[in-house]
Each structure stands twice: as structure tokens, then as C-alpha cells.
Amino acid sequence: MPVHIPLPVPDLTGRSKPQGHLSEVQQEKYQAVLKHFGSEDYKLPGVPEEDGELKEVEKFWLTYECLLRYLRAVKWASAEAAIKRLEDTLKWRREFGWYDKITAEYVEPEGVTGKADVFGYDVDGRPAQYLTPSKQNTEESHRQIEFTFFMVEKLMDLMGPGVETLALMINFGDRGKNPSMSTSRKVLDILQTHYPERLGRAFVINVPFVINMFLKLIMPFVDPVTREKVHFNPDVVKEGLFTADQVKKQFGGSVEFEYKHEAYWPAFLKMCEENRTAWMKKWRAMGGTVGLKEWDFKNGETAPSTEVNEKKDVAVAESAAASQPQTSEKTIAAVEEVPVVETAVAV
Template sequence: MLSSPSSSSKPIRPAADLNSLLSFEERSQLDLVLDHFLDKGCIEETEGGLSEGERFWMTRECIIRYLKGSKWHSSQAITRIEATLAWRREVGVDDITAESVEPEAVCGKAVVLGFSTSAEPLFYITPSKRDTEPSDRQFKHIVWIWERCGDLMGPGVESVVVLLNCDKRPSASLSSKVRIILQMMTHHYPYRVGAAHVQNTPFVLNAFLSLVWPFIDPQTKSKVDMKGKVVELGHVERETLMAEFGGDLEFEYKHDEYYPYLAQLAASKRADAMQRWRSLGGSVGISEWDVKTWEDEEEPTSSSMRDDGDLKTMIREEMLEQTRIPVVDCIY
């Protein structure tokens, strides 16, 4: 249930060129962001430049998510991306290992298991299973799991379905954790939450959410379900949903079996994607459609797989096309 969703739920690559799915103005804004990072000498790993992991993270779709979160203003998107790069370096996102956060995983309080009807990874969080004291490692564990969700996403999938069960959790502590996670998602993972289902919401958390609710974007609000109606809303099939959320899946967490498998699977998928990314030039702005694949599919092919690897030239050539097709929104 971790390696690949059902074939019927997998996104299909658009028949049209990916850039033609954006308006001319949107493509112009995208090119400005690419120019900023390419022209600053960020292609090579030099002092002040981006590391290989950071360039790999900054895919075409990643940049577009930041542009959408900035109302398609390139300058704001650049500021937000640079702020996230600083945050990722401060937290050490690319340096967090499965071993370093494993003590937080033993109890099974955060589990990735199965996929939604849109092929999004399902991320279950049960704070009541916590068996360690509050620490920086707890936060890094959530970050590590979230990053692994990204590794498990196939081409065309950009978001995660979060399922939070608040049963038996002390309210004040839970509210603090939710606030930290909300801040992280808002600032550093825009358009990455496809849906959020919460059940057994305690009074204090409800009070906290009522205070911040007026300031939350309407699109975000539409993705939040506070009554745990996962199946009713059509986000997950009942047979693949954990029983605690009303599904038929009786899942017993066995750390010695689950955790090594998740770590190995995610690492393998990431390594394969990075190898394809390197073959395309190893630059910022390469499409996830070209570097990701499902386990049961052939290697992706694309017109972007050119010998010259000049991504910026390719984009500028494609921008000369005057075809305008309505924008296809990413899942928020």
C-alpha cells in the first residue's frame, strides 16, 4: 500500500506541452523566477549558490506552487522561495536521516499508508501515541515524514491528504503542535495539502482554530474537514482507509517492519528521480513529470531530455508560442 496507488487514480500527463497550460503572463512570471536563480550562478554548487539537493527540490512545479501562493507575482515568489531555502538550511531538512528521528517513530504516531482517490499519499497523525518528551527531534520527525511523502508522490501528484486523530491528547500541547505545523505548511509547503481531515477535536484546539480561521485563505478552508468525513467526501476509498477514520483497514503498526521499509522505499524513489534529474542537466526548473515515475511504469520520456540541457533557452523558445490554454489549477 506504500509503493503505488491504483492505476485508475494516477494522473495522466497532459497531451499538450506543459508550458502551454499556462497563460503568457504566467509563463513570463515563471521565466523571471528561473532567470533569478539561474543568473545568480545557482546552477553550480558554489559559495552562496544552491546545493544539489536544493536545486533538485526547486522543480518547475515547486516554483509554480510558490507563484500561485504569491498571486503570480515573481518578486514575491522569489522572496518566499529564498525564505524557505533559509529555513531548510536552518532546520537541516536535507540532512535529517531516518536514524536520527527514529526514536520518535517507534510508537507509530505519524504514519504514511496508502493513497487517496487522487493518488495522494495518506499521512496519519495520532498525537496520543506520543511516548517521548517535547523536543526539536519531534519537529524534525514530522518534517522527515512529510518529505518522504514527497518522495512517494508520482508524476502529476503535488499534495498530501492529512488525517489527524486528536483522541486522548492533552489540548494545550496539541494546539501548540498544530500551530507549528500550520506555520510550516503555510510558509514552506504552499499548495502541498490536498485535504486535511480532523476528528475528535478537543475544545482548546477548536478555540484556537476559531481565532485563526478568519485569516485562512478560502481555498485552504475548503480543504479542511473537522468531522472526519473522509469517505463521504470521496477522498479515500473505504477499504484503504484506517479503521480509526471509519475505514475497513485494520492496521497494526509494527515498527521493525514498517519503518525500515518506508525509509528504503523513499530513498530508492528519491535516488531514481535524482538520477533522471541529473541526466537532464541537474538544474532548477526541471519538471517532476520528467524525473518521477510510478513503480509499475516505464521511464518517462520528454522533449526536455535534450543533449544541451539548456533549460532557460528551451523555456524562452516555448514562450514564443502564442497558444493560450486555460490554467489547470494545482491541488491546494
Template sequence: MSSSILPPQHPDPSCPPPSPPAPLSEAQRTSLSNLIGHFSSPTFKLPIPATPPPEGCKTIVYTEALMEFEEHWLSEEQILRFLRATKGDEQAAKKRLEDTLAWRRTFGIDAFTAEYISPENETGKQLAFGFDKERRPTWYMRPALQNTEQSPRQIHHAFYIMRLVEACIPRGVEKLALLINFAERGRSPSLNTSKQVLFILQDHYPERLGTAFVVNLPFLVRGFFSLISPFLDPVTRTKLNLPSSTNLTTYVPPSQLDTSFQGDVAFPKYTPEVHELYWKSERGIVKLAEERERRGLENWRKLPLVNGGRVGRREWDYKQGEETWGVGLEQEVKGGGETEEEEEVDASREEFEHQTPVAASA
């Protein structure tokens, strides 16, 4: 067993290698080409957000034309995800893509910064950490560690974590695994916030959720899922395992799974020092995601044009070589040992708990 909070940079070596994209049908190729042409057209315009992002976020000077990062987001795989979500209905996929592009601008997802979001994660209530056996990055939610009052930033936090998770998606993978544990007693997010997060996932991140395991489900929360279930897309509904077994080693390698799900990784108590290591250090999740985004964008810029534009370039192509992308030293802790940096955090954590016995026992 190992104690670690630094995220693994890559799937466990026991996971199968990535598979190239499956061939497209004639109908898919036609719809894909039409959608790429639509979003590449110089006549395509997006509304400019009327309100600035919250204080602490980046200021983006939008134009009606697509920004470079929006062209990058409109990959071939992204367009195909929306086509699959609309059962191949080209016009419906176009409308959903347009709505999502507009939503991303008004919501502010590309303007959020680690500094703006950091207060929301000071208890480690959400973590991007590791990969399952299908090479999908895993997103932990620990609702009982809720530390802030209901506000837009709570929802911003969830989708900033989603962005970190998406940045870690390996080549040949499109989905993620969600692990939610209600074990600890505490102040969970409001049902209204939970509902908003669930509907945003369904509406603007189609085909991203591979599976969701929910354990130690309280009666009230189980009732909430029962109430909203009729409003969820049937495909989304089938991905929610409510409740799940607490042993997920069938689905996630123990070397990259927290002990609360019977894995071999013991997340340390999430103190300020641990937050500093996980969130802000050179080998933490934010730096890892930023490096992977930087390398991917660098490769994307070198790819040939598609139908005369930059929309529709393939993730499979620009993620080539991503198995070598990373930050700092090797993240995985092998043989039950700890890195020197983590040993220092453990020592400071023990001192912190000794000095604050009330907080430590809470």
C-alpha cells in the same frame, strides 16, 4: 479486512491515471522563465547556516551557491506552486522561494536522518500510508500517541514525515491528504508545537495540502483552531475540515484506509516490533522513500538543461516510470491475508502484550 503497517507503494488500481500538466498562460511562462533565470544565475547566493545540525544528523558542507539537491528541489512544478500561492506575483514568489531555501538550510530538513527521528515515531503517532482517490499520498497524525516532551525534534519529526510523504507523491500529483484522529486519550503535542507546524506548512509548503480531515476533535483543540484561523491564509483555511465525518471511504479507497476512518486496513498496535517493520525494514516507509528519491534524482540528472541550468526541470519528466518504483515484494495485502513478515510481527506482538499486560492495556 487486512492487518498491515507496510505502506502501499502505489495508488489503488481503481484510481484514475495521471494527467499531464495543464498548459501555462503567457504570464505564467514569463514569470517561470524569469524565476528559473534568477535561481540559475551564478550570482545567486544563499546564506550558509551558522549552527551545525543536531547530533545524529548528516553533516552538509554548504556553499553560498545552490547545492545539487536544492537545484533538484527547485523544479518547474515547485516554482509554479509558489507562483500560485502568491497569486502570480513574481516578486513575491521569488522572495518566498528565497526565504524557503534559507529556511530549509537553517531548519536542517536535508540533514535529518531516520535514526535521529526514530525515537519520535516509536508510538506510530504519525504515519505515511497509502493514497486517496485522487492519488494523493495520505499522512496520518494520531496526536494522542505523543511520546516525547516538547522539543525542536518534535517539529523536525513532522517535517521528516512530510519529506517521506513527498517522496511518495506520484507523477502528475502535487498535493497530499492529511488525516488527523484525536480519538484515543493521551498526551497530545502542545498548542505551541501545533501552531509552529501549521505555520511552517503554510509558509514553506504552499499548494502541498490538498485537504485535511480532522475527526474526534476535542473542545480545547477546536478552540485552538478558532483562535489561529484569522492568521491562516484563506486557501489553507478552506482545506481544513473541522470536524470531519469519521467515514472517509468517499475520499480514500477502503483498501488503503485505516479502520478508524471506516477503511479495511487495521493498523496493528504500534509495538517496538511494528516500529521496526514500518520504519527500519527493507519494505518500510524510509526505504521506500529513499528508493523513490534515488530513482527520481537519477532521472533528473539525465534531463536537458533549462535556460542553461538545472533549475526548473519538470517533475512530470523525471518521474516518468515511477509507477514501477518500489522496494522488495509487493506491499499491498490482498484477500485479507498477511505477508510472512507481518505474521511474524503479529506473533511477536501477541507475545509482547502477554508479557507486559499493563502496557498492553494502556
């Protein structure tokens, strides 16, 4: 019998793990970034003075793992380099419309055919984003790009503890209208600039000659590290990347999935909202500040540390507490008791 709704986030107990420990140099750079954004008088530069304070949702976005993603994106060159990229993304997120314009109702017309949907998880718990160009239903527009990133943002609400990346599944079967070179370049630029370290694996099947030529044109603009993550015509089940019950038949799985918008869309939105609401509730209980760990508020428990890293974590917490008094003892106590959003390549 066909399945019409997304699968729930799997139990990752014993399969996922928190971020690895940092070297002393890396820890110092991380602490500098944390101190910058955690300062009591921090104001986002380049915006009107009255809008400079971080919104709660922005603090929620600036997690421990998020800061590390941007530090890795600049190859740990410096705290200043990561800070600049983070601030550029914070400003982009406001300008793009994440906090007012881009809603489920606004982008829904782009999703009625199922040209982009999320279904199942790979063996590492990554949610799988399916793209089917043959189901394109609208003329090329900025809203198509907005829909692309709406789905990416929702994907992040389906990443369980220890999961930070996605699995991208592109099926070029059947004839479809493909995005222009300019739109593809724009999407890639946004992905590489504002969604670093988000692609786990990408699988592409049924690549016709024309699309193959198109990919040869666009691939030079893709970061070399990202290119290595793209695989053509894989057998994801035999290669041990998915279990059969977590992947659609066209990619070698056992699930007969049929997209029915009236069933899928509300179920998908509800699942994302429930996860995000639960995680934000725990995040608030932990103090609601910059630099809290996704592992903690998603998993319900703190991550194990070695003695030296425990001391460093305490130093970071004390530094943040010095500039934000309301998060000191209350936050540490809460952490002991209480256990984030693509038509192309997410980098």
C-alpha cells in the same frame, strides 16, 4: 489480519495529469524565475560567498512544479515576489538542518509509537499522513517539530507523477497530550511559509470539546484557502474520496492497520529512498538542472503540450541552456528518451 507496513505508490495511469498550461503572462513570470535560478553565476544571497552556489539537492528541489507552487503562493503578483520566497525557503532549509542534522536516526525516537505515519492514498493518488495525538511519546521539544517536517519530506517521496499534495488524517480519539499554542503556531508558520500548495485535503475525527476550543483558537492563524480544505468527521469512503482498501478502519476504510515500528519504519524509509533514488537518477539523465519537470522524471515520459506551449517550453529551455551550456541538446534528448518533505496543516 493486521497490516504493519505502508502501501506502495499506486499506478496513476489515466488518473493523474501534468500541470495545466500557463497564460502568456504567467509563462513570462515563470521564465523570469527560471532564468534567475538557472543562471550560471547564480549565488544564494544572504549566505557566505563560498556557500552561495546551489547544492545538487537544491537544484533537484527547484523543479518546474516547485517554481509554479511559489508563483501561485504569491498569487502570481510578480516573479520577484516568488524569487524572494524561494530564496527564503532555500536559506531556511539549510538553517533547519535538512542537509546535515535531520536524519532518520535522529528523529526515530519520535516515531516509535506511530503518532505520525503514512498509509494509503486517496482517489487522486495523494499519500495519506495520519496523526494520532494520543500516541504522543516525548516531551515537547524542537525535535518534535523536526520530526513533523521529516515526515512531510518523506511524503513527497511518495507522490507519484502529477501529485503535489497530501491528504492529512487527524484522529483525536482517546486522551492525548496536545501541542502547545506556541508550538502549533510555529508549525503552522513553517508550513505556510515553506511548504505552500502542499495540502490537498485534511480530515479530522473524534474532536473532543477541549480540542474543538483549541482549534477555534488556532484556525484564525491558518490561511483562508487552507481552512476550506479541512473537513470534520467525514465518511471518506462513502464520499468517494478514498477506496476502502486504501484507508484505515477508524476513517471508514477496510484496512486493519497496526503500527509496529520494527516492521513499519524500515519499510517506509526503504520505499521513500528507492523512489527518490530512481527519480534523481532520471533527473540527472535529463541534465540535472533547475526547472526540470517532476512529471517527466517521475512518469518516464514528457507531458503533452499544445503547439503554442511547446514553443514557449522550447524558449524556456533555450534560455536556461544559454546560461548552462551543459544542459542544452543533451537535456532535450534525454527528456525525449527518459520519462520532493506535519503535525498540523500542510498548506
